[in-house]
Amino acid sequence: MDTRPSIEIVRFGAEDLTNNLAGLAGILHASVEAGASxxxxxxxxxxxAADFWTRKVLPALEGGKLVMLVAWxxxxxxxxxxxxxxxxxNQHHRAELRKLMVHPDFRNRGIARILMAEIERVAGELGRSxxxxxxxTGDKAEPLYASLGYLTAGVIPGYCRDTVSERMDGATFMYKHLQASSVTS
Incomplete structure (x- = not known):
């Protein structure tokens, strides 16, 4: 019998974000401190970190332009x-994945895969294909995305600055076509 605590995935709205701002700021801060680009x-x-959630994410949630999932x-x-x-x-068939984060205290437990499966399901419900x-480029997330069926469209060298140094890092742009059965039109 599996005695590990279960992971609960919750779709957050604006009020949820506001009520959990400290926890969200905490995961963002810890992720950046751990080197996440x-x-x-x-x-x-x-x-x-708190400003990011209230200034960038909250307005998009309030406007219905963004879906946010949280793993507890x-x-x-x-x-x-x-x-x-x-x-x-002309692009209502697609959506853009942003800010996949797993708190360093909870890594290597399959949380990123669970979040990705659920966000793809939600994208299908929204009619996105x-x-x-x-x-x-070269981050741990890159092989994760590839293992989930994301394909590389290309790499732009020198796309962003490293989080701690003056080094410029490349960015890998990826995409995935969702299965027709998971997309509702």
Missing amino acids: INFMLPYDMKD LEGRIAGTVQLDHDMPP LITLDTR
């Missing part, structure tokens, strides 16, 4: 992912 530079403090484990926010589905009129994303 998710648009932020060190030093990065908790106020910066052991009473804490263990992971999160976002799906931006606010696309131009294509998901795009970008990741720092």
Whole structure:
């Protein structure tokens, strides 16, 4: 019998974000401190992390332009992912994956895979047949995405600065066509 605590995936709305701001700031701060290349530079403090959620994510949630999933484990926010589905009129078939994060305390437990499976299911419910994303070339996330069926569209060298040094890192752009049976039109 499996005695590990179960991972609960919750779709967050604006009120959920506001009520869990400290936990969300905590996972973002810990991820950046652990070297995640998710648009932020060190030093990065908790106020910066809270500001990201309230200034960037909250308005998109309130406007219905973004889906945010949160993984709960052991009473804490263990992971999160976002799906931006606010696309131009000629791209309503696609969505963009953003900010897949697993708190360093909860890594290597399959949380990222569970979040990805659920966000793909949600994308299908939204009628999206294509998901795009970008990741720092060579990051641990790159082989994860590939193992989930994401294909590399290309790499742009020197796309972003390393989180702690002046080194410029490449970005790998990836995509996945969802199965027709998982997409509702």
